[in-house]
Amino acid sequence: MAAENGEALRTNKSAVDHWVAGTVPSGQTGRYLAEALSRRLGRVITLNDLGLRTPADQEEDDGIGLSIGADPLDVLSGIWRADLDRRRFLSASAYSVAAAVLPLENVREMAARTAAARIGGIAGNAEVAAVRDMVRMFTEMDERHGGQHARSALIQYLMTDVAALCRGRFRTEEVRRHMLSAAASGVHLAGWKAYDAGEQGLAQRYYLQSYALASESGVLGHDAFVMRTMAQQGMKLHPAQHCLALAETGLSLIHGKVDTRTEALFRVTHAHALAKTGARRAAIQEVERARACLGAGQGDEMPFWALAWGPATATVHSRTAKVFETLGDRRRAAEQYAIAAASRPPATYARVVALDLVAQAEMQAAQGGVEQACAIWNRALDAMDGVQSVRTRKAVATMRRRLTPFRARGLRCAQDLDERAIDFLSG
Numbered sequence: 263m264a265a266e267n268g269e270a271l272r273t274n275k276s277a278v279d280h281w282v283a284g285t286v287p288s289g290q291t292g293r294y295l296a297e298a299l300s301r302r303l304g305r306v307i308t309l310n311d312l313g314l315r316t317p318a319d320q321e322e323d324d325g326i327g328l329s330i331g332a333d334p335l336d337v338l339s340g341i342w343r344a345d346l347d348r349r350r351f352l353s354a355s356a357y358s359v360a361a362a363v364l365p366l367e368n369v370r371e372m373a374a375r376t377a378a379a380r381i382g383g384i385a386g387n388a389e390v391a392a393v394r395d396m397v398r399m400f401t402e403m404d405e406r407h408g409g410q411h412a413r414s415a416l417i418q419y420l421m422t423d424v425a426a427l428c429r430g431r432f433r434t435e436e437v438r439r440h441m442l443s444a445a446a447s448g449v450h451l452a453g454w455k456a457y458d459a460g461e462q463g464l465a466q467r468y469y470l471q472s473y474a475l476a477s478e479s480g481v482l483g484h485d486a487f488v489m490r491t492m493a494q495q496g497m498k499l500h501p502a503q504h505c506l507a508l509a510e511t512g513l514s515l516i517h518g519k520v521d522t523r524t525e526a527l528f529r530v531t532h533a534h535a536l537a538k539t540g541a542r543r544a545a546i547q548e549v550e551r552a553r554a555c556l557g558a559g560q561g562d563e564m565p566f567w568a569l570a571w572g573p574a575t576a577t578v579h580s581r582t583a584k585v586f587e588t589l590g591d592r593r594r595a596a597e598q599y600a601i602a603a604a605s606r607p608p609a610t611y612a613r614v615v616a617l618d619l620v621a622q623a624e625m626q627a628a629q630g631g632v633e634q635a636c637a638i639w640n641r642a643l644d645a646m647d648g649v650q651s652v653r654t655r656k657a658v659a660t661m662r663r664r665l666t667p668f669r670a671r672g673l674r675c676a677q678d679l680d681e682r683a684i685d686f687l688s689g
Contacts, residue, residue: 263294263295263298264290264291264294269289269290269294271291273291281295281314286314287314292309292312292314293309295312295314296309296312296314299312326340326341326344326467327341327466327467327470327471328466328467328470329470330470330471330473330474334471334474334475335425335428335429335475337471337474338420338421338425338449338471339421339425341464341467341468341471342417342420342421343421345452345464346414346417346418346421384430384431384432384433385427385430385431385432385433385437385438385441386432386437387437387440389427389437389441390437390440390444393423393424393427393441393445393448394444394447394566396419396423396448397444397447397448397451398569400412400415400416400419400448400451401451401570402610404451404454404455404613405572405610405611405612405613405614406609406610406611406612406613406649407648407649407650408458408613408649408650408651408654409454409455409456409457409458409459409613409650409651409652409653410455410458410459410650410651410652411650413452413455413459416448416451416452416455417452419448420445420448420449420452424444424445424448425445427441427445428441428442428445428475439479439480439481440479440481441479442475442476442478442479442481443475443476443479443481443484443566443567444566446472446473446476446479446484446488446567447472447566447567447570449468449471449472450468450472450491450567450570451570452468453465453466453467453468453469453472453491454491454570456468457495458651458652458653459652460652460653460656462495462499465495466492466495469488469491469495470492472488473485473488473489476488476567481565481567482516482519482520483515483516483519483520483524483565483567483568484565484567485515486511486512486513486515486528487516487527487528487567487568487570489508489509489511489512489515490508490509490512490527490531492508493505493506493508493509493512493531493535494531494534496508497534497535497538502535502538502539503539505535505538506535506538506539508535509531509532509534509535510532510535512528512531512532513525513528513529516528520565521559521562521563521565522555522556522558522559522562523555523556523559523562523564524559524562524564524565524568524574525555525559526552526553526555526556526559526574526578527568527571527577527578529548529551529552529555530548530549530552530577530581530582530585531581533545533546533548533549533552533581533582533585534581534584534585534588536548537584537585537588537589538588542589545588545589546585549582549585552578552582553578553582556575556578559574572606572610572611572614573605573606575605576602576603576605576606576611576614577602579598579599579602579605580598580599580602580614580618582598583595583596583597583598583599583618583621583622583625587621587625592625592628592629593625593629595621596622596625596626596629599618599619599621599622600618600622602618603615603618603619603622608645612645612646612647612649613645613646613651613653613654615645616642616643616646616649616654616657617642617653617654617657619638619639619641619642619645620639620642620657620661622638623635623636623638623639623642623661624661624664626638627664632668632673632675632676633675636665636675636678636679637675639661639679640682642657643679643682643683643686646658646686655687658686658687659687661679661683662680662683662684662687665680665683
C-alpha cells in the first residue's frame with residue numbers, strides 16, 4: 263500500500279505487536295493498514311474501525327467519499343473543503359479496491375434515489391449551458407497547462423455555484439437531469455486533476471461521487487462513462503479483474519444506445535482490460551470493433567460528458583497503443599502512440615500529447631532505436647513547457663533512468679537530452 267503511494271515502510275512482527283497493544287502507527291501507516299485490510303475483507307475499513315484514530319484525526323473522516331450516500335453533494339462538500347485545505351489525510355489517501363467494485367452493486371439503486379431538497383431560484387437551460395461552458399473552460403485549461411493549474415478555482419466553483427444550482431429549483435425535470443449531469447462532469451474533472459497530481463485515493467473518491475451524480479441524473483450513458491474512467495484508473499494500479507467487470511458493465515449499458523464514436527471509447531477501454539487479464543485474442547478483436555465504430559461515426563455529435571478526453575480519434579489510438587504495449591507488441595504500440603499525438607492540436611492538449619510522445623519514445627528505445635527515441639523525447643519536452651503536472655515530471659524522471667545505460671556508453675543524444683531533463687526538473 264505504501265509503495266503505491268510512493269513511500270517505503272519497514273514493518274515487522276514487532277511493529278504489529280505494538281499496534282495490537284495500542285500503539286498508534288506513525289505517519290500514514292495506519293491508513294495503509296486500513297486499506298490493506300479493506301482489500302482482504304472486501305469492504306471499507308477505516309481508522310475508526312481499527313481504533314487507530316489519534317486526537318488530530320478527530321475531525322477527519324478517512325472513509326469520506328468511499329461510499330455512495332443519499333446525497334452526493336453532502337459527501338462532496340466534505341471532500342471539497344479538505345481538498346481546498348490540502349488536508350494530508352485526503353491527498354495521501356490510498357486507492358480502495360473495495361470501493362472500486364461498489365458501483366456494480368448499486369447501478370440501478372442509485373439511479374432511483376430521490377432528488378436533494380430544492381431551494382433558491384429557478385434554473386433553466388441557460389444555467390445548464392453556463393455550467394457546461396465553465397467545465398469546458400476548466401478542461402481546456404487543464405489540458406493546456408496541467409492538472410495543478412486552476413485546481414482550487416475549479417473546486418471553489420463546484421462548491422459554491424454548481425452545488426447551489428443542483429440544490430435549486432428547475433423549470434423542468436429535463437433541466438434538473440442535465441444540471442446534475444453537468445455537475446458530474448465537473449466533479450469528474452476534479453478527480454482527473456487529483457489523478458494528475460498522483461493523488462489516487464482522492465481521485466477515486468471524486469469519481470465515485472461523479473458516478474453518483476451521473477446515475478441520479480438519468481442521462482443515458484453518463485454513469486457508464488464514469489465507470490469507464492474508474493476501470494482505467496484501476497488498471498493503472500492493480501490486477502485488472504475488477505477493472506474488467508467495470509469496463510464490461512459500462513459497455514453493456516451503452517451498447518447500441520449512443521453514437522458509434524462514443525461507443526468506440528468504451529470498446530477500446532474494454533480491449534485494454536481484456537489485454538490486462540491475458541485475453542489476447544479477445545483484446546485484439548475488441549480493438550478492431552473500436553476502430554470500426556470510430557470509422558462509422560464520422561460526423562456524429564458526441565454527448566457533452568463524452569468529450570472529457572478530447573477528440574475521440576486520439577483517445578482511441580492512445581488507448582489502443584496501451585493495449586499493444588500490454589500485449590508486448592512494441593512496434594504497433596509506438597505506431598499508435600504516434601498517431602494519437604498527431605491527432606490532437608498540441609497547443610490545446612499539451613500534456614496528453616507530451617505523455618503520448620513519451621510513451622512512443624519508450625517503445626522506440628525498447629526496440630533499440632535510441633537516437634529516434636531521443637528525438638521523440640525532445641519533442642515531448644517541447645510540449646511540456648509551461649505544464650504543471652506531476653505525471654509529466656514523473657515521466658521525465660523515468661526517462662532519465664531509461665537513458666542511464668546510453669549515457670554511460672557516451673551516446674551524445676542521450677547526454678544532451680539528460681541535461682535538458684535536469685533543467686526541466688529543476689524548474
